[in-house]
Amino acid sequence: MPANLTAQYLEAERRFRAAKTPEEKKSALEDMIAKLPKHKGTEKMFADLKSRLARLKRGEDSKSGGARRSSEYTIPIEGAGQVMMLGAPNAGKTALLGAMSNAEVEVTDYPFSTHRPAPGMMKYEDVPFQLVDTPSMDPDFMDQFLPPLIRCADAAVLVVDLSSPDCLDQPGWILSAMQKANIELIRGLASSTPKQSVPKQLPTLMVGAKADHPDADTAMELLGEVLGDRFPVVTVSVDRPDTLDAFSRAVFDLFGIVRAYSKRPGQEADRKAPFLLPVGSTVIDFAEKVHRSFAARFSFARGWGSGKFEGQRLGPGDVVEDGDVIELHTK
Ligand SMILES: Nc1nc2c(ncn2[C@@H]2O[C@H](COP(=O)(O)OP(=O)(O)OP(=O)(O)O)[C@@H](O)[C@H]2O)c(=O)[nH]1
Ligand SMILES: [Mg+2]
Numbered sequence: 001m002p003a004n005l006t007a008q009y010l011e012a013e014r015r016f017r018a019a020k021t022p023e024e025k026k027s028a029l030e031d032m033i034a035k036l037p038k039h040k041g042t043e044k045m046f047a048d049l050k051s052r053l054a055r056l057k058r059g060e061d062s063k064s065g066g067a068r069r070s071s072e073y074t075i076p077i078e079g080a081g082q083v084m085m086l087g088a089p090n091a092g093k094t095a096l097l098g099a100m101s102n103a104e105v106e107v108t109d110y111p112f113s114t115h116r117p118a119p120g121m122m123k124y125e126d127v128p129f130q131l132v133d134t135p136s137m138d139p140d141f142m143d144q145f146l147p148p149l150i151r152c153a154d155a156a157v158l159v160v161d162l163s164s165p166d167c168l169d170q171p172g173w174i175l176s177a178m179q180k181a182n183i184e185l186i187r188g189l190a191s192s193t194p195k196q197s198v199p200k201q202l203p204t205l206m207v208g209a210k211a212d213h214p215d216a217d218t219a220m221e222l223l224g225e226v227l228g229d230r231f232p233v234v235t236v237s238v239d240r241p242d243t244l245d246a247f248s249r250a251v252f253d254l255f256g257i258v259r260a261y262s263k264r265p266g267q268e269a270d271r272k273a274p275f276l277l278p279v280g281s282t283v284i285d286f287a288e289k290v291h292r293s294f295a296a297r298f299s300f301a302r303g304w305g306s307g308k309f310e311g312q313r314l315g316p317g318d319v320v321e322d323g324d325v326i327e328l329h330t331k
Helices: 007-018 022-035 040-057 093-100 146-151 170-180 216-227 241-255 283-290 292-296
Strands: 082-087 118-124 127-133 155-161 183-186 200-209 233-236 257-263 275-278 298-305 308-314 324-330
Touching: 007 022, 022 040, 082 093, 082 146, 082 170, 093 118, 093 127, 093 200, 093 241, 118 241, 127 241, 146 183, 146 200, 155 170, 155 241, 170 183, 170 216, 200 216, 200 241, 216 233, 233 241, 275 283, 283 292, 283 298, 283 324, 292 298, 292 324
Parallel strands: 082 127, 082 155, 155 200, 183 200, 200 233, 257 324
Antiparallel strands: 118 127, 257 275, 298 308, 298 324
16 A cells, blocks of 8 residues: 655655754654554554654664664675665665565665665576665765765666656766765776775666656656766566566676686586676686686687587687686696
8 A cells, every 4th residue: 555645744754864963853753753644554654663763762773874883784795796776765676676586675665664785686597696775865865874885886776766756866866975975886897897996986787667657768768868878777677577687687797797617528517607707808817717727737728609619629818708618628
């Protein structure tokens, strides 16, 4: 059931986010509780607000940043890389994480329901990526503990709500929040972007969410006019599996990597886990990745896969293509 929030409630919520002192926060939260329409669809929200107020009164304030330790926001990278999901309130970040992974998520029709970053593993074919859902941002608010976490990531997805009247403004909100935190969202590949730089550069994919909405196509066209080719773009709808496949492929492309599988002479290729290499890597880079001693003792290789004849003889400088099977021969 939709929450159907009133303008008065949203105003109280805005006051809460802008509040600096615990007293201001308490007063705004009390106002939110008073102005929240009370029906079945807002029961969970009501309970959430009451427990936030109780925590504030106990002096904990853990959800709005006051007493939270920054270490709570450290998420060790798993899989081929870590991708921060950034976006405006209610844009559809948590729903997308839920659709792409086994992470337990709570999707709500009211904004700012995600209070803490939360990871989930997504697979593109046989390559796992770690998506991290984050608390929403808008022109007035960004959780102060987010920037250090975002700086550790390999890439970002900027989720824009195609059903929202302010969808054309949303990329600007996120870009300027990032700029203030010395983070630059760029068009680029994670494999060729330095891990550390000032400002921190983060290769970004723009995601037009809720592509099933009747206004989505028009919104995408207008976004294209506003942003040009600033970022690669993909549209998703959580109920349309084809769009989710396109999303995972776009994340793979954002990393700029190829997969290669090793094979011992006379045996089948080992398809359990691919070796991941930056686009443009060569056979000797692959040998190095399999084991340094293979690179040192490299004689020649044989390759199977796109662009290669079956079992073609390869030298150290031949370029590896995505999906290649490579058999290394040493001296
Ligand atoms: N029609 C449609 N609705 C969607 C889609 N994805 C999300 N929604 C709805 O959009 C609302 C917000 O979704 P969330 O995933 O909670 O958004 P969020 O960005 O995590 O929002 P907060 O963290 O609460 O700020 C919910 O009512 C979802 O059901 C989609 O692909 N299509
Ligand atoms: Mg959320």
